[in-house]
Amino acid sequence: MGDAVSVQGLHRAFGPVVAVAGATWSAPSGAVTAVLGPNGAGKTTTVECVVGLQRPDAGTVRVLGADPWRSSAAHRGRVGVMLQDGGLPTTARPLRLLAHLASLYEQPRDVGTLATRLGIAGFARTTVRRMSGGQRQRVALAAALVGAPDVALLDEPTAGLDPHARREVWDLVREEAAAGTCVVLTTHSFEEAERLADRVVVLAAGAVVADGTLAEVRGDRPLEDVYFELTERAPR
Numbered sequence: 302m303g304d305a306v307s308v309q310g311l312h313r314a315f316g317p318v319v320a321v322a323g324a325t326w327s328a329p330s331g332a333v334t335a336v337l338g339p340n341g342a343g344k345t346t347t348v349e350c351v352v353g354l355q356r357p358d359a360g361t362v363r364v365l366g367a368d369p370w371r372s373s374a375a376h377r378g379r380v381g382v383m384l385q386d387g388g389l390p391t392t393a394r395p396l397r398l399l400a401h402l403a404s405l406y407e408q409p410r411d412v413g414t415l416a417t418r419l420g421i422a423g424f425a426r427t428t429v430r431r432m433s434g435g436q437r438q439r440v441a442l443a444a445a446l447v448g449a450p451d452v453a454l455l456d457e458p459t460a461g462l463d464p465h466a467r468r469e470v471w472d473l474v475r476e477e478a479a480a481g482t483c484v485v486l487t488t489h490s491f492e493e494a495e496r497l498a499d500r501v502v503v504l505a506a507g508a509v510v511a512d513g514t515l516a517e518v519r520g521d522r523p524l525e526d527v528y529f530e531l532t533e534r535a536p537r
Contacts, residue, residue, distance in 0.1 A: 305483035338504035381450030
């Protein structure tokens, strides 16, 4: 269905520390693209550049054909984002928060259905500050998806979740992609990448060391073995 996210020669540094070094990759609509890499590989910085929270020092990023740094409010409404820290207001209760977010979109997902899928109803009266890490993850994911986005950028969406919740998230991510959404997720889980990804991007020391379909990247070997081979020989 074409590339919904395109990263070309992306470079981002913080003083002498280079977080992303000329990375080039893309993610199509109707598919799950998993971005893997060790801590410090540049995954979160890349996602924040794609979202428009950080401005690249060089290179280009296009999301649905637009520069996210200069995109309109209408364009931003087509992109759902789940960052590592969640970005959730600490005094909010989840259903009220999701209902408020849904009201900002023309055709949002049904809040009740989404909350039930992610098990949020069970802690609906709990404020964000009193939630467990896994509960915050579920609310942050619901917040990213409630607007029925064309692109969903999910930074480690299953971190801290128990096996049942993780399986439900996997099912939901698959459904999003099957409905035509471009899903880009970062993960440290090889199992997650193996189960979900149509495409895989491996980052090491800020550079892309592998990019392709899951079959192209791993060949006839376990993804874990390929990943360690690629990342351990990358410059540090």
